[in-house]
Structures are given as structure tokens and as C-alpha cells.
Amino acid sequence: MTGVNDNCLLWDMNMAGDDCEIDTDACADNPCALGRTCLDLLPADEVSLGRGYNCSNCPPGYNITADEKCEANSNCTNTDGSFTCNCLAGFRKVGSLCQDIDECTERTSGCDQNCANSDGSFTCSCVYGFELIADGKCNQTIFDVCTLQNLTCGYGCDNTTNPGTWGCICREGFQLDIASGNCSNINECDANVCTQNCQDTVGSYICSYYTGFKLNADKTILSILYLVTACVNPFYGDNCASQCSCGPGADRCDPSRGCVCNSAWTGDNCDVDVNECEVNPGICINGDKTCVNEDGGYQCNCGSGYEKVSAVDSVPCADINECSSATTNNCSAKLVKKVMVIPVDVTLATKQ
Numbered sequence: 001m002t003g004v005n006d007n008c009l010l011w012d013m014n015m016a017g018d019d020c021e022i023d024t025d026a027c028a029d030n031p032c033a034l035g036r037t038c039l040d041l042l043p044a045d046e047v048s049l050g051r052g053y054n055c056s057n058c059p060p061g062y063n064i065t066a067d068e069k070c071e072a073n074s075n076c077t078n079t080d081g082s083f084t085c086n087c088l089a090g091f092r093k094v095g096s097l098c099q100d101i102d103e104c105t106e107r108t109s110g111c112d113q114n115c116a117n118s119d120g121s122f123t124c125s126c127v128y129g130f131e132l133i134a135d136g137k138c139n140q141t142i143f144d145v146c147t148l149q150n151l152t153c154g155y156g157c158d159n160t161t162n163p164g165t166w167g168c169i170c171r172e173g174f175q176l177d178i179a180s181g182n183c184s185n186i187n188e189c190d191a192n193v194c195t196q197n198c199q200d201t202v203g204s205y206i207c208s209y210y211t212g213f214k215l216n217a218d219k220t221i222l223s224i225l226y227l228v229t230a231c232v233n234p235f236y237g238d239n240c241a242s243q244c245s246c247g248p249g250a251d252r253c254d255p256s257r258g259c260v261c262n263s264a265w266t267g268d269n270c271d272v273d274v275n276e277c278e279v280n281p282g283i284c285i286n287g288d289k290t291c292v293n294e295d296g297g298y299q300c301n302c303g304s305g306y307e308k309v310s311a312v313d314s315v316p317c318a319d320i321n322e323c324s325s326a327t328t329n330n331c332s333a334k335l336v337k338k339v340m341v342i343p344v345d346v347t348l349a350t351k352q
Contacts (some may be wrong), residue, residue: 027050051085051096065216073098073120091118106189111136112171127169138171154182173203212256214240231255247271248295264296288317 003323026046032055039054048051049327051071070076070085074093077084087098103106103122104115111124115136124136129145132138146157146168153168161167170183177184187205189239196206211230231240236258244253249265249272261270276283276298277291284300285293292299302308302317305335309318 026053029290032056040209073100088120090122107172109136112268115172127160129156129291152181171203209239210256211238212236212240212254226346245269249273257261261298283313285314286316289313 023043025040030038031053032038036058037056038054041052041054073091074085074087077086085096085098087093090101090103091098093099094102098273100108100117100119102117103109103116104111109115109122109124110278111122113127113130114125115201116123116125124132125136128131130138130140135260138157146153146166149157149166151157151166151168155168155170155174157166158169159166168176168178168181173188174183175186175187178181178300185202189200189205193205193302196210198215199206199208214231218224232255233235233244233253234244236242236244236253236255240255242258243251244259246253246259247267247269249261249263249267250259250270252260253261254260259270261267264274264276266272266274273293273295275293277293281291289300289302290307292293292301300313305320306317306323307320309315323331
């Protein structure tokens with residue numbers, strides 16, 4: 001089977017090739033249980049469903065086990081005619097697999113000082129002289145360890161990096177000035193940590209997204225492609241919170257703008273016909289044609305006694321020769337007058 005490009009994993013692990021243009025066979029490794037048929041999905045379905053195949057029902061006398069449909073670290077949610085696999089908290093979908101999110105490396109833990117990652121979770125801790133409080137924050141205890149070590153530090157000090165040697169430290173989101181021992185804010189936006197918009201804050205930063213996109217459910221903000229996704233039809237707008245209800249004149253549901261109308265329609269839902277005859281009275285070009293509005297368009301019709309000879313409106317109408325066909329005139333055939341001759345009895349007339 002063609003080797004999978006690592007870059008393709010960001011979108012669909014069942015695609016291969018330099019440009020992720022080759023749809024691999026997700027059934028090649030026989031993922032379905034014995035007695036069930038494997039159906040390889042189309043690329044679009046693979047992305048939306050988060051898997052590359054469907055399995056047929058079990059043969060008579062067997063049932064599907066509860067954990068078979070979805071991969072590890074995910075839950076199965078039933079839908080009409082199908083199902084979806086949703087990653088557990090602390091995991092992110094990469095292809096069809098749910099992989100652990102390293103909150104410590106991605107700096108999304110909120111820990112003030114120390115962070116230890118684990119499968120699906122993480123743990124915050126504080127250095128000596130501090131105590132852990134809510135939300136991973138560290139609060140300095142009664143005594144000042146730095147003063148005891150003859151150090152002048154703006155935030156705190158620790159000896160875990162070099163055992164036996166104490167030095168000044170800063171909390172997450174700040175950098176140390178070794179000379180003064182003070183801490184200053186790090187502008188993470190300079191490092192392109194967000195895929196779209198970035199706002200620096202004191203000790204942290206906020207990622208936001210363009211209209212027509214939404215941040216993935218894990219709320220991560222590391223700068224890699226699959227963290228921000230475009231709205232999927234019929235949703236659009238900020239955080240994909242609006243839904244298209246397009247009428248007959250819609251061309252598509254745009255992830256940013258919503259319903260996009262064809263030229264002959266207007267309105268928020270593209271359900272209002274444009275009356276081209278009123279908007280552009282001279283649309284039929286030649287004066288021998290009359291504009292007639294229709295839903296989604298218009299017609300330039302010739303006057304009585306004339307006909308179109310071309311679909312191009314600029315071509316004038318042509319006179320209809322009604323005399324050339326009996327179906328186009330109401331003239332009758334030549335009338336022949338018959339004279340009735342009444343015989344007269346000459347003899348009778350003379351006598352009278």
C-alpha cells in the first residue's frame with residue numbers, strides 16, 4: 001500500500017501521496033471483526049466521520065461489542081443511520097485516532113510553574129517555598145526562600161534545575177533577566193503560536209479565528225493546521241453559530257457570509273426574485289422587444305406579428321410572413337358566386 005504522508009495525518013490519515021491526493025484503502029488491513037464486510041469510505045466521509053471505513057452488521061447469532069466501533073480513548077455517539085466517535089477529554093482526533101494532548105508542551109495547562117503531562121490529563125505543582133492553589137496557580141508561603149539564599153528575585157527561586165545551586169525563576173509566560181532577577185512578559189504572538197488572530201496578554205495570549213471558522217473542541221492554540229476548522233455546511237459565521245436556510249436562488253452556503261445568491265435572486269436567504277425588467281428597463285436592448293420578468297430570470301419577447309430569429313437579444317425581431325402559411329392568417333378561400341336561373345314559361349307570359 002502507498003506510504004502515508006505524515007502531513008496528511010492532519011486532515012485524513014487514509015490519504016497518501018505528496019499532495020495527499022491518493023485515497024488509500026482503509027479496509028486493506030481487515031479492520032472489521034470476522035464475518036462482517038468492510039466498506040471503504042469516500043474521502044469526504046472519512047474527514048467528517050473521523051474514520052476510513054464502515055463495518056456491516058454482525059452475522060445472525062452475534063452482537064457488536066460495546067468497544068468495537070470506536071478506537072481507544074473515544075466514545076461512540078449514535079446518529080441517524082450511523083455513529084460518530086468523539087475523543088475523550090484530554091485527547092485530540094488525528095485522522096481516525098484519538099491522541100493525547102500534551103498540555104505542558106502546548107502551554108495550555110494553566111500551570112504557574114511545573115507541569116507533568118499524562119494520558120488525557122496533566123498535573124501542576126510548585127517549587128519549594130510555594131503552595132499550589134486553584135487553577136494551577138502557585139502562592140508564595142510565609143517565608144522567602146530567595147532571601148535565605150541571598151538572592152534578589154522578582155518572582156521566586158528554585159534549585160531543581162541545578163541541584164545545590166539556587167537561581168531566580170519566573171512563572172509561565174514570563175522570561176528572566178538574569179542580571180536583575182526580574183521577570184518580563186513574553187509576547188507569544190511574535191512566535192506565531194496562533195493559526196489566525198493572536199492577542200498578547202500579561203503572562204499568556206488569546207487565539208481567535210476569522211469569521212467562517214471555529215476553534216476545535218479541545219480549545220488548544222498551538223500553531224498547527226487542525227486546530228482551527230472551517231464551518232461545515234449549513235453552518236457559517238462567527239464560531240459557526242449561524243445556520244443557512246437558503247431559498248431557490250442560492251448558489252451555496254458560504255462559511256463566512258451565509259447564503260450566496262445567483263445573479264437573478266436576492267435577500268438574506270436568496271428567496272426574493274430580482275425583477276430585471278424594473279432594475280434595468282433597457283435590458284432587452286432593441287425597442288421591438290418587451291421585457292417579461294420570470295422567477296430567476298426574464299424573457300425579451302417580440303411584439304405581435306414578429307418573431308425571434310436569434311437567442312441574442314441584440315438581434316432585431318423579424319416580421320412574420322403570415323400569408324406563407326394557412327396557420328398564420330385568417331384569410332378565407334376565393335368566394336365563387338353562383339347565379340340561379342329560373343326557367344320562364346314564355347307561352348304563359350304571352351297569354352297574359
